[in-house]
Amino acid sequence: MSEPVYQRLAPATEIAENSMRAYALGDRSILVCRTKAGLHALDNICSHGYAKLDEGRLRGVRVICPLHGASFDCRDGSVLGAPATAPLQSYPVRTVDGWIEVEVPGP
Template sequence: MPDECTETDRFVAVAAETEVPEKGLACFDVEGVGIVLCRFRDQVFALENQCSHALASFDEGRLRGNRIMCPLHGATFDIRDGSCTGAPASRPIRSFPVRVRNGLIEIGLPTGH
């Protein structure tokens, strides 16, 4: 779980740790960006909440280990880095650095995202 921000990132609070279940996901709007938070093995990961194949959201998606599955056509992505792991998608989705502070999950957003 990345914990340092780069010059272009600023961390923004998204949710309380308790809002993202173990082996589960939760979706949020953060400053106009759809974000899906995923928890697996006591780590939290953040991805853009939009499949690169048909632009569906992951609101009804499922986690299978360290992969998230799009509910529309079944494309899968690695929650650790957004890389595409299963068709019909062929492009990755954006991932964001995450840190947890005082029970709050924060993500790094690029300045002027």
């Protein structure tokens, strides 16, 4: 089994608690959220239509889509509120030497 490959995204200080920010990683847009529970990473594009979730809101662990109001749990990408029905892909995330790193599968 191959070792997971983490990719460095940004300094950990870029994201304050209760905030979120999107980063480009290859052809993906990754949303990183910092909550009381820590850092979480998931796809930044809503599973319902085409909307960037970093333009929405973060309330606790709930990410709310700016377009039609669907909501997702940032800890695992699961759907918390309609109209979305499909979860978002979530990714392992960690902090190393003050940097946020995310494990994203290769192409």
